[in-house]
Amino acid sequence: MFDWINASLNRKIGSVLAVSLSFLLIVIGYSIYQVRVINSELKEVSEIDLPLTEVITQVEMLQLKQHLSMERFRLLMGTNNAEQNPIKSFSDRHQAITHLLNRATQLISSNLNNNNIQFKPAEYQLILDEINDFTKSNQNFELQLESLLKRGLLSEKAWEELEVSASNLDSNIVTILKQINQLTLEATRYTENHQRQFMVIETALGICAFLLSSLLAFYVLHVIRTRIHSIHQQVELLHTSLEQGVPITRPDNNSVQPSDELGELELDLKKMISRLSDEMDTRKEVEEQLIVLATKDKLTNVYNRHKWSEQIQLLIDLSNQNKTFSLISLDIDHFKNVNDSYGHQIGDKVLQALANLLQKDLNKPDMVFRMGGEEFTILLTQQGLEEASNIAERFRHDIEHYQSENLPQFTASMGVTQYHLGETEDSLMTRADAALYQSKENGRNRVTTVA
Numbered sequence: 001m002f003d004w005i006n007a008s009l010n011r012k013i014g015s016v017l018a019v020s021l022s023f024l025l026i027v028i029g030y031s032i033y034q035v036r037v038i039n040s041e042l043k044e045v046s047e048i049d050l051p052l053t054e055v056i057t058q059v060e061m062l063q064l065k066q067h068l069s070m071e072r073f074r075l076l077m078g079t080n081n082a083e084q085n086p087i088k089s090f091s092d093r094h095q096a097i098t099h100l101l102n103r104a105t106q107l108i109s110s111n112l113n114n115n116n117i118q119f120k121p122a123e124y125q126l127i128l129d130e131i132n133d134f135t136k137s138n139q140n141f142e143l144q145l146e147s148l149l150k151r152g153l154l155s156e157k158a159w160e161e162l163e164v165s166a167s168n169l170d171s172n173i174v175t176i177l178k179q180i181n182q183l184t185l186e187a188t189r190y191t192e193n194h195q196r197q198f199m200v201i202e203t204a205l206g207i208c209a210f211l212l213s214s215l216l217a218f219y220v221l222h223v224i225r226t227r228i229h230s231i232h233q234q235v236e237l238l239h240t241s242l243e244q245g246v247p248i249t250r251p252d253n254n255s256v257q258p259s260d261e262l263g264e265l266e267l268d269l270k271k272m273i274s275r276l277s278d279e280m281d282t283r284k285e286v287e288e289q290l291i292v293l294a295t296k297d298k299l300t301n302v303y304n305r306h307k308w309s310e311q312i313q314l315l316i317d318l319s320n321q322n323k324t325f326s327l328i329s330l331d332i333d334h335f336k337n338v339n340d341s342y343g344h345q346i347g348d349k350v351l352q353a354l355a356n357l358l359q360k361d362l363n364k365p366d367m368v369f370r371m372g373g374e375e376f377t378i379l380l381t382q383q384g385l386e387e388a389s390n391i392a393e394r395f396r397h398d399i400e401h402y403q404s405e406n407l408p409q410f411t412a413s414m415g416v417t418q419y420h421l422g423e424t425e426d427s428l429m430t431r432a433d434a435a436l437y438q439s440k441e442n443g444r445n446r447v448t449t450v451a
């Protein structure tokens with residue numbers, strides 16, 4: 001049973017068909033057997049019982065005629081109307097009766113010998129014995145009658161004896177006939193019962209076959225529907241994830257053991273979803289890396305000029321809704337000397353050290369941009385001019401006192417300004433650069449704040 005549940009759909013459907021077919025064959029086989037039994041029973045009735053009844057009825061009729069002729073002869077005996085040659089007519093009837101009795105004996109004995117009689121053969125044997133006995137009694141009666149008739153005038157006593165024998169023969173043949181009729185009746189009833197039984201069993205078998213086939217077919221359909229529903233859910237989940245752009249839930253590939261075609265399809269689908277999920281994860285990582293590459297400076301890992309343009313526009317838009325911000329323009333002092341004295345690589349390291357120092361000191365929403373060369377801009381998204389100036393001064397101090405074993409000391413000049421409502425990026429930058437220029441002009445390593 002367990003194997004069958006795990007079997008392929010083809011095998012499941014094949015099994016349902018095989019069981020239905022087997023049941024059908026059983027019903028057909030049983031029907032053929034029953035029809036044959038009923039047929040042989042009816043054959044027995046039509047080929048033995050009915051001819052036998054006909055023969056014995058003829059014997060009965062002849063026997064009665066013989067009896068009546070005897071009575072008639074007795075009454076007319078000695079009168080002018082007496083029959084001239086009664087022996088011949090008695091003898092003819094006797095021969096006819098003997099012939100009929102031989103036919104009846106032949107009919108029963110040949111069918112008994114050929115095993116054609118299935119229903120109560122012992123009863124037929126009994127009837128055969130009775131017919132044989134009757135034949136002998138009839139033979140004796142006929143001989144007795146013939147000898148008496150040949151002798152002519154008979155005594156009253158002899159006539160009475162003959163009368164008794166004839167009556168006995170009449171009642172014997174009637175009894176045989178009744179027995180045959182009884183047998184025929186019983187055989188017919190038996191066949192009728194047989195037919196009824198056959199109908200009941202055949203109907204029960206048919207119902208069983210129908211129920212079993214329906215149950216199996218229902219089960220197979222249920223299995224197919226459950227699998228298709230599971231596959232449909234996976235596809236639906238995938239569709240929703242793709243539509244909403246959320247990560248694809250990775251299915252559990254181990255939970256399904258493919259036992260049939262739908263199981264294999266489900267497993268293939270899960271594998272495909274897993275692969276798609278991997279691909280989406282990789283693509284997301286690549287996208288994130290691309291965003292980093294597009295927005296960050298490779299050397300210092302602070303934001304680049306491209307990100308600056310995007311961010312300043314955003315802040316200008318926000319400040320138009322009454323939110324202000326400030327910025328610090330920063331340039332390393334005499335950086336050319338650093339490069340010239342220590343080499344370009346050390347120059348790069350100074351740029352990296354400065355970027356780290358600035359980022360470390362900043363709060364989350366504030367951002368550092370490398371505008372090019374040794375120029376940096378710090379965007380203070382929520383601070384006013386005074387606070388920005390203080391931050392710039394803190395930076396200047398930290399840079400001046402920054403110490404590293406492998407790097408030379410360096411300083412930076414800064415220009416600080418605040419965004420004026422409604423002004424453009426250009427005018428803001430011009431003011432910041434002017435302030436920075438002023439710091440350079442005034443001897444460097446200083447902060448100039450311009451409102």
Ligand SMILES: Nc1nc2c(ncn2[C@@H]2O[C@H](COP(=O)(O)OP(=O)(O)OP(=O)(O)O)[C@@H](O)[C@H]2O)c(=O)[nH]1
Pocket residue numbers: 331332333334335336337339343344345346347348351372373374440
């Ligand atoms: N190592 C290194 N040097 C750079 C890079 N970008 C620009 N520079 C150098 O920065 C120096 C800038 O020099 P200047 O514009 O003359 O300015 P300064 O020497 O800093 O003098 P002031 O700004 O007037 O104090 C140049 O020598 C450039 O080669 C870089 O990515 N790495």
